[in-house]
Amino acid sequence: MKLVSEIKFPAKLENLEMLVQSVTTCAREHGLSDEKLSGIELAFEEAFVNISQYAYPEQEGEVEVKCKTDDTHFIVEIIDSGVQFDITSLPDPDITQDISERPVGGLGVFFIKKIMDEVHYRREDNKNILTLVINSAK
Amino acid sequence: MEINLRKENNVLIVTLKGRLDAVTAPDFDKKLESLLSEGEKALIINFSELEYISSAGLRSILASAKQLKANDGRMLLAELKGPVKEVFEISGFYSIFKIFGSEADALNQMT
Numbered sequence: 746m747k748l749v750s751e752i753k754f755p756a757k758l759e760n761l762e763m764l765v766q767s768v769t770t771c772a773r774e775h776g777l778s779d780e781k782l783s784g785i786e787l788a789f790e791e792a793f794v795n796i797s798q799y800a801y802p803e804q805e806g807e808v809e810v811k812c813k814t815d816d817t818h819f820i821v822e823i824i825d826s827g828v829q830f831d832i833t834s835l836p837d838p839d840i841t842q843d844i845s846e847r848p849v850g851g852l853g854v855f856f857i858k859k860i861m862d863e864v865h866y867r868r869e870d871n872k873n874i875l876t877l878v879i880n881s882a883k
Numbered sequence: 884m885e886i887n888l889r890k891e892n893n894v895l896i897v898t899l900k901g902r903l904d905a906v907t908a909p910d911f912d913k914k915l916e917s918l919l920s921e922g923e924k925a926l927i928i929n930f931s932e933l934e935y936i937s938s939a940g941l942r943s944i945l946a947s948a949k950q951l952k953a954n955d956g957r958m959l960l961a962e963l964k965g966p967v968k969e970v971f972e973i974s975g976f977y978s979i980f981k982i983f984g985s986e987a988d989a990l991n992q993m994t
Contacts, residue, residue, distance in 0.1 A: 758905060758906060759906075761904070761905060761906055762906065780966075783935070783965075783966040783969075786935070787935075787937055787966070787970065790904055790905060790937045791937060791938055794905040794937075794939065840974060840975025841975060841978070842975075842979070843979050844945065844949055844979055844980070845952060845953075847945060847979065849945050849946050849949070850942055852938040852941055852942070852974050853937070853938040853939075855974075856938060856973060856974070860973070
């Protein structure tokens with residue numbers, strides 16, 4: 746597996762656009778289709794927004810984003826040192842409820858799980874490490 | 884993101900252009916909130932020029948739809964395509980909202 750890019754920025758919403766661009770640039774260079782690019786863009790935004798809102802309730806913190814590739818996968822690793830949070834443990838929302846019953850929110854993590862081919866979480870050295878994997882084969 | 888407003892037969896048509904993400908959704912929320920508080924009850928949202936939407940954008944749309952429904956108002960959606968349409972499908976919003984292929988069809992339904 747090859748590390749293609751690695752950046753670290755404060756986990757603030759204002760950095761979303763720049764980080765998304767960095768990730769999608771790597772994905773494009775790896776030859777992913779437009780459809781897969783939009784999937785990665787969405788999954789990355791949802792993961793990053795969660796971190797910017799919940800990981801550091803009391804102080805400012807950073808997010809590290811690594812893009813990796815191998816022959817058949819494009820991988821984004823998102824690392825923060827904030828509150829322990831395993832998004833893979835959240836239950837899926839009930840997407841059949843109508844407008845009045847449907848709770849506002851709770852879709853971000855669901856999108857990540859639906860769109861990515863694999864999602865892994867691990868806690869290591871007091872860090873949350875979220876790995877998003879997409880099959881790059883066409 | 885651009886939000887363009889137009890009135891036709893007492894129906895407010897909201898055309899979105901660009902990206903409705905976690906950064907732009909708060910502005911959209913404010914806009915919708917002020918429109919609803921001014922008493923708008925019939926809204927069509929036209930997505931033809933929207934390139935991207937995330938859960939933050941869906942949250943804004945759902946919150947306004949709930950508010951409209953509670954006040955005997957209506958919201959119809961029109962011209963979803965590409966990644967935006969996919970996000971609506973994955974979230975189940977495609978089934979719970981009334982969605983039309985063209986703005987004209989939505990307008991016919993409303994009036």
